[in-house]
Amino acid sequence: MLIWNLLIVLLGILITINLLFYFFQHFFFFRPEILHKDFTYKYAFEFEEKTFEMEDGGVINSIYFQVPNSRGVIYYLKGNSRSIKGWGKFAKDFVGNGYDFFMMDYRGFGKSRGKRTEQKLYNDAQVLYKWLSKKYTEERIVVYGRSMGSGIAARIASWNQPKMLILDAPYYSFLRQIKRFGPFLLLRFLLRYQIRTDQFFKSIQTPVFLIHGTKDRLIPFSHSADLQKINPQLIQLMPIEDGRHNNLPEFPTYHQYLYDILNDQYIPAAKAVGA
Numbered sequence: 001m002l003i004w005n006l007l008i009v010l011l012g013i014l015i016t017i018n019l020l021f022y023f024f025q026h027f028f029f030f031r032p033e034i035l036h037k038d039f040t041y042k043y044a045f046e047f048e049e050k051t052f053e054m055e056d057g058g059v060i061n062s063i064y065f066q067v068p069n070s071r072g073v074i075y076y077l078k079g080n081s082r083s084i085k086g087w088g089k090f091a092k093d094f095v096g097n098g099y100d101f102f103m104m105d106y107r108g109f110g111k112s113r114g115k116r117t118e119q120k121l122y123n124d125a126q127v128l129y130k131w132l133s134k135k136y137t138e139e140r141i142v143v144y145g146r147s148m149g150s151g152i153a154a155r156i157a158s159w160n161q162p163k164m165l166i167l168d169a170p171y172y173s174f175l176r177q178i179k180r181f182g183p184f185l186l187l188r189f190l191l192r193y194q195i196r197t198d199q200f201f202k203s204i205q206t207p208v209f210l211i212h213g214t215k216d217r218l219i220p221f222s223h224s225a226d227l228q229k230i231n232p233q234l235i236q237l238m239p240i241e242d243g244r245h246n247n248l249p250e251f252p253t254y255h256q257y258l259y260d261i262l263n264d265q266y267i268p269a270a271k272a273v274g275a
Contacts, residue, residue, distance in 0.1 A: 026116070029080060029148075029193065030080050030081075030106075030108065030109075030116070031080060031081040031082070032081075032082070032083065032106075032108050032109040032110070033081075033082040033083040033085065033086070033109065033110060034083075034108070034109070034110070035083055035085060035110045035111050036111075037111055039085070039110075039111065041063060041084070041085060041088065043063075043065075043088050043089070043091065044089075044092065045065050045091060045092065045095055046065070046066075047063050047064060047065045047066075047088070047091075048063070048064045048066075049061070049062070049063055049064075050062045050063070050064050051111070052104075052124075052127065052128060052131070054114065054120075054123075054124060054127065056114070056120075057114060058107055058112075058113060058114025058115070058120065058124065059111070059112055059113040059114060060104050060105070060106075060107070060112050060114075060124050060127075060128065061084070061104065061105050061110055061111035061112045062084070062102060062103060062104035062105070062128065063084050063088050063091075063102070063103055064100070064101070064102050065091045065095055065100060065101040065102075066100045067095050067098060067099070067100060069098075070098060070099055070100045071097075071098045071099055071140070071262075072099055072100070072136060072139075072140030072141060072142060072163065073099060073100040073101065073102055073132060073135070073136050073140065073141055073142070074094040074099050074100070074101045074102065074142050074144050075102050075103075075128075075129060075132055075141060075142065075143050075144065075153075075156075075162070076090065076094075076101065076102065076103040076144045076145075076146070076149075077103075077104075077125060077143070077144065077145040077146065077149030077150070077152045077153040077156070078103060078105075078106075078146055078147075078148075078149050079146050079147035079148050079149055080147065080148035080149075082109075083105050083109045083110030083111075084103050084104070084105045084109075084110050085110060087103060088103065090103075090249075091103070093249065093255065093258060094144075094258075094262070097258065097259060097262040097263065098262075099142065099262060102128070102132060104124070104125070104128055106121060106124070107120065107121075107124065117192070118192065118193045118194065118195060121152055122152060122155045122156070125152050125153075125155070125156050126156060126159060126160075129141070129143075129156050129159075129160060133160070138160060138161045138162055138163065139163050140163060141160075141162040141163055142162060142163050142164050142165075142166065142262070143156055143157050143162045143164075143165045143166070144165075144166045144167075144168065145165070145166070145167045145168065145170065146167075146168040146169065147168065147169050147170075147171075147218075147219065147245070148171075150167040150168065150169070150170030150171065150197060151170070151171065151173075151174060151195035151196075151197045151200070152195070153165060153167060154167065154170070154197045154200040154201060154204065155195075155200050157200070157204045157206055157208075158200040158201075158202075158203040158204050161205065161206060162206055163206065163207075164206055164207045164208070164209065164261070165204060165206055165207070165208045165209070166208075166209045166211065166261060167208070167209070167210050167211070167224075167227075168211050168212075168248065169211070169212055169213065169216055169218075169219050169224075169245055169248070170197060170210060170212070170219070170223060170224055170227060171195075171197060171219045171223045172197060172198050172223040172226050172227055173194065173195060173196045173197055173198050173199075174191070174193050174194055174195035174196075174197075175191060175194055175196075176223070177219060177223070178191060197227065198226075198227060198230060201227060201230045201231065201235070202230065202231075204231075204234070205234075206234075207234060207236070208231075208234060208235040208236070209235075209236050209238060209257075209261050210224040210227060210228060210235065210236070210237045210238060211238045211240065211248065211254065211257055212224040212237070212238075212239060212240065212243070213239075213240045213242070213243025213244050213245065213247070213248055214239050214240065214241050214242060214243060215242050215243060215244050216243065216244055216245045217244065217245065218245040219245060221239065224237055224239075225237060238257045240253050240254055240257075241253070
């Protein structure tokens with residue numbers, strides 16, 4: 001009798017944990033910084049602030065850096081924390097290589113407003129990609145995804161034909177990533193964000209570069225290694241030895257990779273495999 005009571009208690013605890021996860025998972029996945037609509041951004045480079053009104057009433061706020069005689073534009077899909085207030089500092093790594101730079105805040109981040117779902121993340125990103133494609137031919141658009149934004153960037157690259165896709169610390173799928181932290185959760189039934197980067201890769205026809213720290217404890221290096229296996233002739237894996245999740249820009253290797261990729265001095269993956 002005691003064992004049965006114990007099992008019932010444990011079952012109740014598991015059910016409670018799963019229900020809490022289902023209803024509050026947004027708080028686990030997203031750590032937004034909310035800004036007042038009149039907040040003024042300040043950066044070291046000149047920029048424009050752009051605001052887009054979505055058909056469903058959502059509002060997407062973005063920043064747009066332009067350089068003289070640009071070689072194209074970097075469409076940067078950021079991670080799951082803070083806002084473009086702080087993320088905008090990464091523009092320097094790209095404008096320094098002669099590219100314009102464009103970054104948005106997801107719904108609920110910064111000045112962006114509206115209900116956030118997986119599909120709306122994709123749709124918002126696609127609307128802004130189409131806006132960029134009116135200013136640049138696709139062979140001048142580079143899609144860059146960082147951490148959580150890597151899956152969204154992969155979705156956009158699978159729908160379009162940008163010059164290339166660069167992913168910084170990407171995950172194989174959101175499900176695989178979250179399973180590491182919730183082994184007792186019924187994630188296949190409860191998870192509202194699947195973000196199947198691996199599935200998106202099967203439709204991408206543009207060169208892909210994966211930059212990942214070998215000691216990343218948040219999103220293990222193995223995620224990039226397995227993504228690269230999906231199409232090794234199109235996807236190039238660029239490891240940063242001893243790099244962790246949030247310190248890749250501290251490594252000269254990271255900046256060398258960016259320079260080589262953006263200046264077309266990389267070795268195409270197909271040639272590297274056949275070498």
